Amino acid sequence: MHETMVAKNLLDAIEAEAAKQKARPVAARISCGTFNAVNDEVLTFAFAAIAKGTVCEKMKLLIEHKSIQGRCGRCTRQFDFDLTRPACTHCGCDKFDLLPDPPLLLEEIEFETE
């Protein structure tokens, strides 16, 4: 449900950029780590609801999820962490560090061209 707060912050950021570019945004790409717990359907719905009547109305949202990354204590390589099989996917070592979860980022906005 925190997606409504995310949607509001996203709308503010895109509206500010649209004013700067003096153009109508048509799509935005955002990225988030797993621990941000963003549900695509909820965020898309919340964004569409609050964007009504703004320059962002009918914009398309592309949401990219980044998996939790571990760094192996033996072979030092990075791997996708899975709690049900908590070991390095390259060498099987169970000594590893979890890397910080990527934050919620507004990566890119696409604007309409005349």
Add this chain to the structure above:
Amino acid sequence: MGKKIQLGTKILSANEEYARQNSGLLRERGKYCLNMISSPGSGKTSILTQTITNLKGKLRIGVIEGDIQTQLDAERIRATNAPAVQINTNGSCHLSAAQVRWALAQLPLDEIDVVFVENVGNLVCPSAFDLGEDGKVVVLSVAEGDDKPAKYPAIFSKSRVLLINKIDLLASGGIDFDTDRVKTDTRRLNRDIEIFCVSARTGQGMENWYNWLINAAKKTS
């Protein structure tokens, strides 16, 4: 194809700015602050009232209470003679750093060593919003089941302390709860987390939590 602008900006930067301000204020005043997060009904408020009562004379605690509705939790805290500020979110599932900034201004900080923020009961959303705290405390009661760290990894990975509460219920044999599974799953996500098994109701295990809290607060003041 339209014109694309690359940004890479943080979407929750407004909340982060308020969190930075809160953290700056707390550091300047020498206060230790913990953000307590759990499902509704895990016993956060009971842990706080017991902690306040049993540490009287050793640690002065103030509380910011977050709930969707009512002043009930702030009233329970005030009944221990500790200061409490209630925030009603009116439907929102988490506290924001801006709300905590307002609440910090209401608390008599000169009379407090440790500020607890009791977040809205929810194991998901509050973990995504930093409030400017020194650390998070996640509370899990045994009746909720031992699969919660696996199902809700974010809060267990970000917390400094895990309090496994209501352990007195295990003695009845009516609850299947594998404490070792919780500890193992949690440590896979967070090697450095402190884990205490407690019962706010009977006091069992609470002494270990109190000692940890006193030491953690000492390092700040």
